[in-house]
Every structure is written in structure tokens, then in C-alpha cells.
Amino acid sequence: MAEQDYSFTQEELDEIERLKAKFPTDKAATLRVLWVAQEKYGHVEPEVQQLVAETLDISPAHVHGVATFYTQYYKEEMGKFVLDVCTCLSCQLCGGYEILHHLEDELGIKAGETTEDGMFSIQSVECLGACGYAPMLQVTNGVYANNLTKEKVDKLIENLRNGNMPEFESMVMRQNEKRKKAVSE
Amino acid sequence: MAEDWRSYEPLLIPDIPNLHEIDVYEENGGYQALRNILDNREGKWTRNNVTNEVKAANIRGRGGAGFNAGLKWSFMPDPDDRPRYLACNGDESEPGTFKDRNIFEFNPHLFIEGALIAAYAMTIDTIYVYIRGEYIDWVNIFEEAVEEAYEKGYLGNDILGSGIDIDLHTTYGAGAYICGEETGMLESLEGKRGYPRIKPPFPAQKGLWGNPTTINNIETLANVPLVINNGAEWYQSIGAEGHNGPVLYGISGHVNKPGVYEYPAGMPVMDLINEVAGGIRGGKDLKALIPGGTSTPVLRADQLEGVSMDSNSLREAGSMMGTAGMVVMDEDTDMVDLLWRISHFFHHESCGQCTPCREGTGWLEKVLLKIKNGDGEIKDLDMLLDLTTQMEGRTICALADAAAWPVRHTINRFRDEFEARCKKSVHAVA
Numbered sequence: 010m011a012e013q014d015y016s017f018t019q020e021e022l023d024e025i026e027r028l029k030a031k032f033p034t035d036k037a038a039t040l041r042v043l044w045v046a047q048e049k050y051g052h053v054e055p056e057v058q059q060l061v062a063e064t065l066d067i068s069p070a071h072v073h074g075v076a077t078f079y080t081q082y083y084k085e086e087m088g089k090f091v092l093d094v095c096t097c098l099s100c101q102l103c104g105g106y107e108i109l110h111h112l113e114d115e116l117g118i119k120a121g122e123t124t125e126d127g128m129f130s131i132q133s134v135e136c137l138g139a140c141g142y143a144p145m146l147q148v149t150n151g152v153y154a155n156n157l158t159k160e161k162v163d164k165l166i167e168n169l170r171n172g173n174m175p176e177f178e179s180m181v182m183r184q185n186e187k188r189k190k191a192v193s194e
Numbered sequence: 195m196a197e198d199w200r201s202y203e204p205l206l207i208p209d210i211p212n213l214h215e216i217d218v219y220e221e222n223g224g225y226q227a228l229r230n231i232l233d234n235r236e237g238k239w240t241r242n243n244v245t246n247e248v249k250a251a252n253i254r255g256r257g258g259a260g261f262n263a264g265l266k267w268s269f270m271p272d273p274d275d276r277p278r279y280l281a282c283n284g285d286e287s288e289p290g291t292f293k294d295r296n297i298f299e300f301n302p303h304l305f306i307e308g309a310l311i312a313a314y315a316m317t318i319d320t321i322y323v324y325i326r327g328e329y330i331d332w333v334n335i336f337e338e339a340v341e342e343a344y345e346k347g348y349l350g351n352d353i354l355g356s357g358i359d360i361d362l363h364t365t366y367g368a369g370a371y372i373c374g375e376e377t378g379m380l381e382s383l384e385g386k387r388g389y390p391r392i393k394p395p396f397p398a399q400k401g402l403w404g405n406p407t408t409i410n411n412i413e414t415l416a417n418v419p420l421v422i423n424n425g426a427e428w429y430q431s432i433g434a435e436g437h438n439g440p441v442l443y444g445i446s447g448h449v450n451k452p453g454v455y456e457y458p459a460g461m462p463v464m465d466l467i468n469e470v471a472g473g474i475r476g477g478k479d480l481k482a483l484i485p486g487g488t489s490t491p492v493l494r495a496d497q498l499e500g501v502s503m504d505s506n507s508l509r510e511a512g513s514m515m516g517t518a519g520m521v522v523m524d525e526d527t528d529m530v531d532l533l534w535r536i537s538h539f540f541h542h543e544s545c546g547q548c549t550p551c552r553e554g555t556g557w558l559e560k561v562l563l564k565i566k567n568g569d570g571e572i573k574d575l576d577m578l579l580d581l582t583t584q585m586e587g588r589t590i591c592a593l594a595d596a597a598a599w600p601v602r603h604t605i606n607r608f609r610d611e612f613e614a615r616c617k618k619s620v621h622a623v624a
């Protein structure tokens with residue numbers, strides 16, 4: 010592979026300035042700038058960490074420490090779609106592991122791996138704050154897919170293969186009848 | 195607890211379509227508490243009076259510890275030339291908890307108004323709202339509300355012509371339960387790993403960048419405008435003795451109608467499970483309940499009779515209110531599997547600074563896995579119980595306690611089930 014040049018565009022640098030302005034120190038923007046970088050490169054491998062350190066004029070060791078502490082940063086290249094299946098308490102009770110194992114069977118990989126075509130990675134993750142809509146998964150640090158069944162998972166995979174991301178699903182409180190109606194209309 | 199919960203109308207998340215839009219919020223009395231305070235700040239609503247009213251209401255912190263919010267505010271030192279901060283905790287990572295996201299999505303301005311009132315009371319001019327990174331969709335929804343509040347002059351310079359300046363910055367994490375611990379969150383806000391800090395010094399003395407800081411949960415702050423509008427006495431009339439106000443109950447697990455429900459504090463547990471959440475799936479029997487997130491001790495069905503969701507009643511029953519994230523388990527639930535998974539969570543999330551926590555959570559998980567796989571011995575159970583006492587109260591933050599309690603109580607309360615999974619110990623055979 011050709012040597013890749015790691016740099017931010019002017020537009021990204023403007024965004025980074027805006028993020029820095031939220032805090033009294035530049036260091037405080039470390040998490041946010043790592044996010045900007047991951048958005049761009051799909052991971053925060055050492056070269057990307059280096060870029061973040063240079064951009065914020067902070068030590069690479071600091072950036073490395075942060076990048077490796079938080080689970081949502083991808084320390085290496087991942088599949089185009091990362092499926093984070095929650096297997097924590099409530100999801101475990103409601104079949105989270107069945108969903109995980111179904112995905113593993115369908116995609117022919119285990120949690121922690123990526124399909125050969127680079128399309129999908131699967132991870133087994135901790136509670137995502139959607140316990141009442143279990144079992145569930147999150148797609149590439151983004152949208153939540155709730156109340157999963159094996160059929161729903163198959164459909165999701167098919168949609169993703171066709172480049173269709175699921176849409177954000179609003180989970181209105183059952184007590185909020187009027188609001189529920191307004192959302193469904 | 196009043197028996198009239200069936201006619202209760204939600205206050206934190208009322209049934210009003212599009213309430214997340216600022217115009218709709220205003221039409222329904224929104225930002226009146228803030229206006230009222232700013233108009234009467236030389237009279238009824240001096241900064242101290244606001245704090246005292248909130249203290250009298252006794253809003254128990256909804257982040258898990260149940261501390262009186264107004265009392266916490268009163269710990270802030272007198273203003274000097276240092277910056278002062280309010281850090282709002284929207285990390286929401288305690289398994290079983292999924293309520294604060296409802297506030298961001300359905301009534302964000304109630305929270306913003308509460309945070310503004312808190313900032314006024316404590317003479318704070320910078321508010322940070324820290325949201326877990328996985329909630330990126332809710333971050334974006336919330337940021338729209340913040341933008342509206344800036345446009346309408348509720349945030350920024352010279353708020354509503356009062357001469358008071360308050361800014362609100364939203365930011366988010368990147369996956370780490372420990373950033374919900376208040377000082378872990380401060381470290382993360384400073385752009386570092388979320389290593390909890392040794393206390394003292396407490397955040398009110400030395401918080402963000404060494405300056406006075408108060409930390410409150412999102413739902414806690416959403417209660418504040420209700421108190422200002424209706425008074426502490428009114429607030430005290432809702433809920434249970436010593437635990438008042440509305441509560442967002444998150445109900446998950448083996449129930450027919452899981453979800454978030456708003457009812458007064460002190461709700462009868464069995465009413466919540468059987469009526470509100472529609473009972474146990476498949477007509478099965480209830481086996482156990484974790485009442486307030488993973489860290490709170492599990493209760494057997496027979497321990498739940500007459501228990502209500504408030505700190506006194508739950509303490510008497512042998513557990514805690516926590517985040518009111520109720521995890522319901524049916525008769526077929528495998529408690530050994532469940533406890534192993536809980537221990538896996540805490541081991542995964544331990545930040546590793548303290549030896550009893552780093553090593554202890556690892557051992558808990560390892561031994562529980564052995565028992566789960568049928569390779570454990572009865573003496574391993576006693577070893578686990580012994581381990582929990584060695585982890586408790588010896589660490590920088592409460593994660594080690596939170597990891598130890600479920601192990602102790604689940605084993606003690608379901609001892610037969612754990613023993614049945616163990617091989618007979620050498621002594622028993624001999």
C-alpha cells in the first residue's frame with residue numbers, strides 16, 4: 010500500500026477550532042479531535058494519534074493513553090459496518106447472546122473479528138442504555154437497532170449490504186399517548 | 195405512597211407532542227421558573243433562597259447516590275476570582291438504566307432550565323453537559339435544543355436582559371462506564387482517561403481544572419424548575435417519606451411492556467411490575483428484581499412484598515434505589531450466568547488504578563466463570579464472599595463496592611442455586 014499522508018482539511022481544522030473553544034485548554038479537546046479523526050480515517054491507529062497530537066500541540070503519549078482507554082475508538086481498521094451487540098444484563102436476559110451467535114453464524118466470524126470482504130465486524134459490548142428495548146445492537150457507533158429478532162437481524166444485514174442504514178427510532182414512553190400518535194403520523 | 199398513582203400525569207416528560215421544540219415548551223409554561231427567578235432576584239429569589247428552596251424540597255440525586263441536590267449546591271465555596279462550573283452527568287452507563295436519554299429527546303428544555311437555575315444559584319457561568327459517546331444521536335438532538343435556547347436569549351450573554359452570562363457546552367465521551375463516576379467524568383471533560391480522583395479534595399473545592407465544580411445528574415436537574423414553580427412543600431407532597439418527586443423508572447428484562455415510565459417516587463414494586471409493565475412474559479412467575487441498576491443488590495420475589503421504590507423501603511428490604519433502573523427476572527433465570535455476566539461487566543470497566551478493584555474484579559469474574567462451567571467447588575463460593583469484603587471500602591471510587599455487592603447478595607440470596615452448580619468439595623466427599 011502507498012504511504013498515506015495524514016492531515017486535516019481546512020474545513021476540519023475550522024471544526025477543531027470550534028471544539029477547542031468549548032474548553033479553557035486545548036488538551037480538553039483530545040476526545041473530540043480523536044472523534045473527528047476517526048470519522049475521517051475510520052480508526053485511530055498510531056499515525057492518526059500522531060496527527061491529533063500535532064494538531065492540538067500535545068504529547069503523543071497523552072493522545073495514545075486516551076485513544077486506548079475508550080472502547081469506541083477503533084485501535085485498528087474495522088469492517089465498513091461495526092455491529093456492537095449488547096450482551097449486558099438486560100440484553101442477556103432477553104436473548105442478546107442468541108442475537109450475537111446468530112450474527113456469528115450468518116457472517117461466519119466470531120465477535121472481535123471482521124469478515125474477509127471487509128464489510129462487517131462484530132463486537133460483544135456492555136450496556137448501551139437501551140435496556141427496555143432489548144436485545145439490541147448499535148451500528149458503527151451510530152444508530153441503535155432495537156427489539157431484535159433473528160429475522161430483524163437478517164433484514165438489517167441485507168439492508169446494510171445494500172448501503173441502507175437503519176433510521177433513528179424514537180422510543181416514546183407508553184404513557185405518552187398523544188405524543189406516540191404524533192410520532193406515528 | 196399515595197395510592198392514586200393510576201391518575202398520575204407525568205411532570206418530567208408530560209404527554210405533549212413536540213415539547214422538545216422551544217416554542218411548544220414556552221407555550222406550556224416553560225422557562226417561567228427561570229424568568230420568575232431573574233425578575234425577583236433582589237426579593238424572593240436571591241441565589242441563597244433558590245438553593246434553600248431546592249434543599250428543602252430534598253431532590254434525591256437521580257444518578258444513583260440519592261444525595262440532596264440543594265444541600266450539594268450549598269457546599270460550593272463563596273465566589274472568588276476563580277471560574278466555577280456545573281458539570282451535568284449524562285453518561286448513563288449503569289446497566290439497566292436508560293432514562294436520561296428520554297429527557298434529551300422529549301423534554302430537553304426542562305433540563306436546560308434546571309441547569310440554568312442551578313448555575314444562577316451557585317453563581318456559575320459555565321455549564322458542561324457530558325453525554326456518553328454511544329448516545330451520539332441524542333447528543334445531536336440535544337444540541338438543537340441548546341441552539342434554540344441560545345437564539346431565544348436563555349443562554350449566552352445578558353440572559354433575558356438580566357446582565358447574567360451563562361454558557362452551556364455539550365460534549366461526549368467515547369465508551370467507558372467509569373466516566374459516569376463524577377470525578378472520572380471531570381477527568382474525561384479535561385480530555386484525559388477517566389481515572390477517578392482521590393477525594394478529598396471534593397469537586398466543590400477542586401473540580402474542573404482545579405476550580406469549584408458541582409456535579410448533578412440530568413434527571414436531578416430536570417426536577418429543579420418543578421420545585422421553583424410549585425414550591426418545596428408541593429414537591430414534598432409527591433412520593434414517599436424522605437424520597438420525593440417524580441421518578442423515571444426504567445423497566446427491563448422479562449416483562450410484557452418494558453420501557454421508561456414516569457411515576458412518583460415510592461411506587462409499590464409489584465404494581466410497577468404487574469400493572470405498569472404488564473406482568474411477566476409468558477405468564478411465568480417472578481423470580482427476582484434488581485431495583486436500581488446493576489450495582490444494587492438483587493431481591494428475591496419473596497423479599498418484594500409490600501416494598502416500594504424509595505430509599506427507605508428498599509433499604510429495609512435489603513437493597514437500594516440506585517438509578518431506578520429495574521431489571522426483572524422470571525422463574526427460568528439462571529442466577530449463576532447472570533452474576534458471571536455482571537462480574538464480567540465490572541471487570542471490563544474497572545479503570546485499574548486500585549489493586550483491590552483491578553485484581554478483585556478479575557478474580558470475581560474468573561471464579562464465577564469456573565462455577566458457571568460446572569468446575570467450581572463449594573469452597574469457591576466462600577472464597578468469593580471473602581473477596582467481596584476485601585474489595586469493599588478500600589478503593590478510590592465506588593466501582594469496587596458496586597462490583598462486590600451483587601456478588602455477595604446474589605450468592606447469599608440464591609445460595610442453593612450456586613451450590614447446585616458446584617462440584618462436591620473434597621471435604622464433603624470425605
Ligand SMILES: Cc1cc2nc3c(=O)[nH]c(=O)nc-3n(C[C@H](O)[C@H](O)[C@H](O)COP(=O)(O)O)c2cc1C
Nearest residue numbers: 255256257283285286287374375376410411414592
Ligand atoms: C462507577 C460509577 C458510575 C456512575 N455512573 C453514573 C452515570 O452514568 N450517571 C450519573 O448520573 N451518575 C453516575 N454515577 C454517580 C455519580 O458519581 C454522581 O454521584 C452523580 O452524577 C451525582 O449527581 P446526582 O447527585 O444528581 O445524582 C456513578 C457512580 C459510580 C461510582
Ligand code: SF4
Nearest residue numbers: 545547548551589591
Ligand atoms: S475503584 Fe476501580 S474503577 Fe474506581 S478508581 Fe479504583 S480501580 Fe478505578
Ligand code: FES
Nearest residue numbers: 095100137139140
Ligand atoms: S443491557 Fe443491553 S442496552 Fe442495557
